[in-house]
Amino acid sequence: MSIQSKFSKLGTDNAPGQEVRQGTAGAEGFLRGDKLSGRPVDFSHGDVDAHEPTPGxxxxxxxxxxxxxxxxxxxxxxxxxxxxxxxxxxxxxxxxxxxxxxxxxxxxxxxxxxxxxxxxxxxxxxxxxxxxxxxxxxxxxxxxxxxxxxxxxxxxxxxxxxxxxxxxxxxxxxxxxxxxxxxxxxxxxxxxxxxxxxxxxxxxxxxxxxxxxxxxxxxxxxxxxxxxxxxxxxxxxxxxxxxxxxxxxxxxxxxxxxxxxxxxxxxxxxxxxxxxxxxxxxxxxxxxxxxxxxWFAEPEGWMAERIARHQAIRDDLLALFGGIEGCFVRAPQAGSYLFPSLPALAIGHADFVKALRLQAGVIVTPGTEFGPHSGDSIRLNFSQDHAAATAAVERLAALVERYRA
Amino acid sequence: MSIQSKFSKLGTDNAPGQEVRQGTAGAEGFLRGDKLSGRPVDFSHGDVDAHEPTPGxxxxxxxxxxxxxxxxxxxxxxxxxxxxxxxxxxxxxxxxxxxxxxxxxxxxxxxxxxxxxxxxxxxxxxxxxxxxxxxxxxxxxxxxxxxxxxxxxxxxxxxxxxxxxxxxxxxxxxxxxxxxxxxxxxxxxxxxxxxxxxxxxxxxxxxxxxxxxxxxxxxxxxxxxxxxxxxxxxxxxxxxxxxxxxxxxxxxxxxxxxxxxxxxxxxxxxxxxxxxxxxxxxxxxxxxxxxxxxWFAEPEGWMAERIARHQAIRDDLLALFGGIEGCFVRAPQAGSYLFPSLPALAIGHADFVKALRLQAGVIVTPGTEFGPHSGDSIRLNFSQDHAAATAAVERLAALVERYRA
Known part of the structure; x- marks a missing residue:
């Protein structure tokens, strides 16, 4: 196997955190309407400013x-x-x-x-x-x-x-x-x-x-x-x-x-x-x-509070996704990922992920990264500022309606 | 290639810093004489306590x-x-x-x-x-x-x-x-x-x-x-x-x-x-x-002093190795490694490296790590406390005499 073919499968263009290396080329062709204003949220990874490192x-x-x-x-x-x-x-x-x-x-x-x-x-x-x-x-x-x-x-x-x-x-x-x-x-x-x-x-x-x-x-x-x-x-x-x-x-x-x-x-x-x-x-x-x-020696009550805060964000986002017709999402029992599938759209899902970034300031990871049968899904790490995350998913829901098939 | 054979060439037993995982098994058979007292020196890597991290x-x-x-x-x-x-x-x-x-x-x-x-x-x-x-x-x-x-x-x-x-x-x-x-x-x-x-x-x-x-x-x-x-x-x-x-x-x-x-x-x-x-x-x-x-923004004069201190250690160690009959060492023009070759010994070089550790408190890296033709050489990182390093090489010289062929 040549070194080129060995690395051809190692694409990182859509990997979490690498969006900064993407341009906007080609997006003019499919974007509709104006930008939605609001605090940008990068759901590709957690926000350690909103949920700070463990004390000590x-x-x-x-x-x-x-x-x-x-x-x-x-x-x-x-x-x-x-x-x-x-x-x-x-x-x-x-x-x-x-x-x-x-x-x-x-x-x-x-x-x-x-x-x-x-x-x-x-x-x-x-x-x-x-x-x-x-x-x-x-x-x-x-x-x-x-x-x-x-x-x-x-x-x-x-x-x-x-x-x-x-x-x-x-x-x-x-x-x-x-x-x-x-x-x-x-x-x-x-x-x-x-x-x-x-x-x-x-x-x-x-x-x-x-x-x-x-x-x-x-x-x-x-x-x-x-x-x-x-x-x-x-x-x-x-x-x-x-x-x-x-x-x-x-x-x-x-x-x-x-x-x-x-x-x-x-x-x-x-x-x-x-x-x-x-x-x-x-x-x-x-x-x-x-x-x-x-590690595993956090202050008394620290972990319980961290879990409770994530649960509150999870529940609010689940309610928002539940309000999008044709969207399926299972409530996660652990961790801070949501993996909703989206309804049929008038543009490809890869383009929709790009539109989210360019028009709503919302970065998510496309489902195709996780397997060949998840193309209609997106992953969100909801370890974010609570208010910013809910506002971002409201913008996401608005864009789903804008691009709905 | 099986995973076992793939890893069989990746030995780390003699890799710098891994000596702590070595036992003393088998050494009783070839060791001669008593231990030499002195502050142990690990020449397998530099001593960042003797030469501290850059300011800032x-x-x-x-x-x-x-x-x-x-x-x-x-x-x-x-x-x-x-x-x-x-x-x-x-x-x-x-x-x-x-x-x-x-x-x-x-x-x-x-x-x-x-x-x-x-x-x-x-x-x-x-x-x-x-x-x-x-x-x-x-x-x-x-x-x-x-x-x-x-x-x-x-x-x-x-x-x-x-x-x-x-x-x-x-x-x-x-x-x-x-x-x-x-x-x-x-x-x-x-x-x-x-x-x-x-x-x-x-x-x-x-x-x-x-x-x-x-x-x-x-x-x-x-x-x-x-x-x-x-x-x-x-x-x-x-x-x-x-x-x-x-x-x-x-x-x-x-x-x-x-x-x-x-x-x-x-x-x-x-x-x-x-x-x-x-x-x-x-x-x-x-x-x-x-x-x-x-990096590359160290305080004025810091690098010059670091070089001068290493040069002083280098020169003292070169003189000590020069005093061992049959030992060859080239003065390094850069860095903090000495790579002397040792004279013929009555025990194998791998055993001598072990004797150095057990009897002189001196850890060096065997030349075999660096190529198939360097079996008679040892590598010393001389980025050490100056006095401890010279004393350690004096003990090394004494052991060379003890085990000389």
């Missing part, structure tokens, strides 16, 4: 700087003392032991953990079961390492309450066809649904039956709304060497600016991840690692 | 945190305002224009830049010209992307003063054999030699003749000793689209704890690097990027 994070960073060389130059997998602190908390959170010495690696963001985990498990031609829709990088990572994707459908629209809607028969078909890796996010990004205990138990059983490794991205597993019940795959009846769990404090905790993530579980996979980290970026920024000391 | 770095980071979301979520290639500031300074330093918008990317450390640059230029089976000895990750990166290495010898021991000693005929042989990428560090890591203007001009001419891309790692190009004359490849007569230059503030400036690097030059290669960064780690830590505002 900067102080922990400063303490890391004060420690000097010992904090700047850690093992590639991260400082052992910090791994021990975080490992114990992650064991408590997930309900299964964490081996801080050999079964945990600190990475540059959750993205870093995902990259290393896929690189450490996928060789050219390997079959990998991937959910559709799911986080867009999953697909890109498998393609970059020349794995073969076996898609498994997530019927989140049709699923019963409390179920994510994974096509479990489809997953078994993928395993039977040779997939030895299953990669998925829980809660699902973009749909915000949480897998039920039955679904997670069945995934564990199938992985055991077929000797498959499972990488589960639990980035949003702390931001659970009251009705949700969360099951950690690693606490099920499954060989601990066959599970890698990924988390990080970039989202709920608003610590993305420090670039921190962790992967924990399989000691074999994590050993390979560290070998690769040595040539990818050496280590997560040493001083940043110190910020992890604040 | 932490304050710039703090200002980044205060900026909030705008600094936390930048383009994948880094904040444009910072790219413009740094780009102009890099243009001044290297003597050729830098396109801040399309020809510069900020990465998690220089290692991150190197990884992305190799990933963006090497496909399976591509031939890559690599210097021996050179930075160990160069080889590992080419192997990880399944490129084919065509080694080119650096005869730094035999070279005339002012020459690095690159086998230029060997480089042409590699190009003639199909190499379309040449990857090297200047000053050379580990040998500390600087390529002469003639050598760089010839590299440029050969690259032009064969249409090859050159990635040059100039990490240490600011720490030049008075006698050295440095030539920037990108300022020579060469197609700018065929050169990627890599630098970062981790070494001379002691900012490794922030994980910052840059790559600049070829807009095509850098576009691919950004696409890949989007799935590797998204971006260099947003807040850390703000620290780059201090």
């Amino acid at each position: 994070a900067f102080e922990a960073f400063s303490a890391g700087v004060a420690l000097g060389g010992a904090q700047a130059y850690t093992e590639y997998r991260g400082d052992l003392g910090i791994r021990e602190v975080v490992g114990a908390r992650l064991a408590g959170f997930t309900g299964a032991p964490v081996d801080a010495r050999d079964g945990l690696i600190i990475t540059p963001g959750t993205q870093g953990a995902l990259f290393l985990a896929v690189a450490a498990t996928v060789s050219r031609g390997d079959k990998v079961a991937i959910v559709q829709p799911d986080y867009f990088a999953n697909r890109k990572l498998v393609e970059f390492f020349e794995g073969e994707m076996l898609p498994v459908r997530l019927a989140y629209r049709e699923a019963a309450a409390g179920q994510a809607g994974l096509d479990l028969e489809g997953l078994e078909v993928a395993f039977r066809a040779g997939a030895r890796l299953f990669l998925f996010s829980n809660p699902n990004n973009p749909a915000g649904v949480v897998y039920s205990q039955d679904e997670i138990a069945r995934i564990a059983a199938l992985a055991a039956q077929y000797g498959a490794t499972v990488i589960v991205d639990q980035l949003y597993s702390r931001l659970l709304y009251p009705s949700a019940s969360y099951t950690h795959l690693r606490a099920m009846d499954i060989d601990a060497e066959n599970v890698v769990t990924i988390m990080g404090p970039s989202k709920t905790e608003s610590l993305s600016g420090y670039r921190l993530g962790v992967a924990f579980g399989s000691t074999q996979v994590i050993a390979r991840m560290e070998k690769l980290q040595a040539i990818v970026s050496l280590r997560a920024a040493g001083y940043s690692q110190a910020v992890l000391r604040t | 770095a932490f304050e710039a980071f703090s200002a980044g945190v205060a900026l909030g979301g705008a600094q936390a979520y930048t383009e994948y290639r880094g904040d444009l305002g910072i790219r413009e500031v740094v780009g102009a300074r890099l243009a001044g330093f290297t003597g050729a224009p830098v396109d801040a918008r399309d020809g510069l990317i900020i990465t998690p450390g220089t290692q991150g830049a190197l990884f992305l640059a190799v990933a963006a230029t090497v496909s399976r089976g591509d031939k890559v010209a690599i210097v021996q000895p050179d930075y160990f990750a160069n080889r590992k990166l080419v192997e990880f992307f399944e490129g084919e290495m065509l080694p080119v010898r650096l005869a730094y021991r035999e070279a005339a003063a002012g020459q690095a000693g690159l086998d230029l005929e060997g480089l042409e042989v590699a190009f003639r054999a199909g190499a379309r990428l040449f990857l090297f560090s200047n000053p050379n890591n580990p040998a500390g030699v600087v390529y002469s203007q003639d050598e760089i001009a010839r590299i440029a001419a050969l690259a032009a003749q064969y249409g090859a891309t050159v990635i040059v790692d100039q990490l240490y190009s600011r720490l030049l000793y008075p006698s050295a004359s440095y030539t920037h490849l990108r300022a020579m007569d060469i197609d700018a689209e065929n050169v990627v230059t890599i630098m970062g503030p981790s070494k001379t400036e002691s900012l490794s704890g922030y994980r910052l690097g840059v790559a600049f030059g070829s807009t095509q290669v850098i576009a691919r690097m950004e696409k890949l960064q989007a799935i590797v780690s998204l971006r260099a830590a947003g807040y850390s990027q703000a620290v780059l505002r201090t």
Whole structure:
């Protein structure tokens, strides 16, 4: 494969945060009417000014700087003392032991953990079961390492309450066809649904039956709304060497600016991840690692308040989308993503996303990023200023009417 | 290739900083005599407590945190305002224009830049010209992307003063054999030699003749000793689209704890690097990027003093190595590495490196990390406390005598 074709599938034009590199070329042809005024909102990622980083994070960073060389130059997998602190908390959170010495690696963001985990498990031609829709990088990572994707459908629209809607028969078909890796996010990004205990138990059983490794991205597993019940795959009846769990404090905790993530579980996979980290970026920024000391140790009541504020925004936006005729949206049980599908429009959905940006000051991520069957959907990260977010979705609703087919 | 064999070449057991994961197993069999007392020195990397980060770095980071979301979520290639500031300074330093918008990317450390640059230029089976000895990750990166290495010898021991000693005929042989990428560090890591203007001009001419891309790692190009004359490849007569230059503030400036690097030059290669960064780690830590505002803007006289202090340590260590019979070391013209070869010993060199650690509290990096012909050499990063470093090399000299063949 030439380097050009290898990178041709790695498009980032519609990736969250990259809109600044887009021009307005071609938009004159399909835009109707005037701009709608209002405070611009970038729903492609959360607003860490509206929902500030956890208290104490900067102080922990400063303490890391004060420690000097010992904090700047850690093992590639991260400082052992910090791994021990975080490992114990992650064991408590997930309900299964964490081996801080050999079964945990600190990475540059959750993205870093995902990259290393896929690189450490996928060789050219390997079959990998991937959910559709799911986080867009999953697909890109498998393609970059020349794995073969076996898609498994997530019927989140049709699923019963409390179920994510994974096509479990489809997953078994993928395993039977040779997939030895299953990669998925829980809660699902973009749909915000949480897998039920039955679904997670069945995934564990199938992985055991077929000797498959499972990488589960639990980035949003702390931001659970009251009705949700969360099951950690690693606490099920499954060989601990066959599970890698990924988390990080970039989202709920608003610590993305420090670039921190962790992967924990399989000691074999994590050993390979560290070998690769040595040539990818050496280590997560040493001083940043110190910020992890604040993780899972937030002040009393802090997380409950963060959840309540997000729930209030979620509910207002759900009501607004509910008022758009022909729009479908499932209420997310966790996280801060809404993934509404839009009614038929007189212009293509890609053009509508552009119109939103140019005419309403509203940036969303097109559904095509998450799977081939989500072209009529858009993803909104509603971790925003409450009033600005509702006003922005009101402008979005107005533009839907303007362009309705 | 199975995932196991793909990772089997990525050993990190002897990589700098990973010694903490080594045990003492097997050492009882070859150790002679008692431990030598003295303050332990880890020569595998610089001591940022002895040579502190540049003034203002932490304050710039703090200002980044205060900026909030705008600094936390930048383009994948880094904040444009910072790219413009740094780009102009890099243009001044290297003597050729830098396109801040399309020809510069900020990465998690220089290692991150190197990884992305190799990933963006090497496909399976591509031939890559690599210097021996050179930075160990160069080889590992080419192997990880399944490129084919065509080694080119650096005869730094035999070279005339002012020459690095690159086998230029060997480089042409590699190009003639199909190499379309040449990857090297200047000053050379580990040998500390600087390529002469003639050598760089010839590299440029050969690259032009064969249409090859050159990635040059100039990490240490600011720490030049008075006698050295440095030539920037990108300022020579060469197609700018065929050169990627890599630098970062981790070494001379002691900012490794922030994980910052840059790559600049070829807009095509850098576009691919950004696409890949989007799935590797998204971006260099947003807040850390703000620290780059201090780079190339150090207080008056700061760099001159840093160089003078390193020169003083270098000269004392050179004298000590010169006193060991049968030891060869070339005085580095830049950077903070010494790469002495040791005389014949009664134990293997790998065991001697272990004995150094266990009996003298001295950590060095074995020469085998840098190429197949450097087994009798060891690399020392002498960016250390001056007195501790000289005492450590005195202990090293004593152990050489203890184990001399």
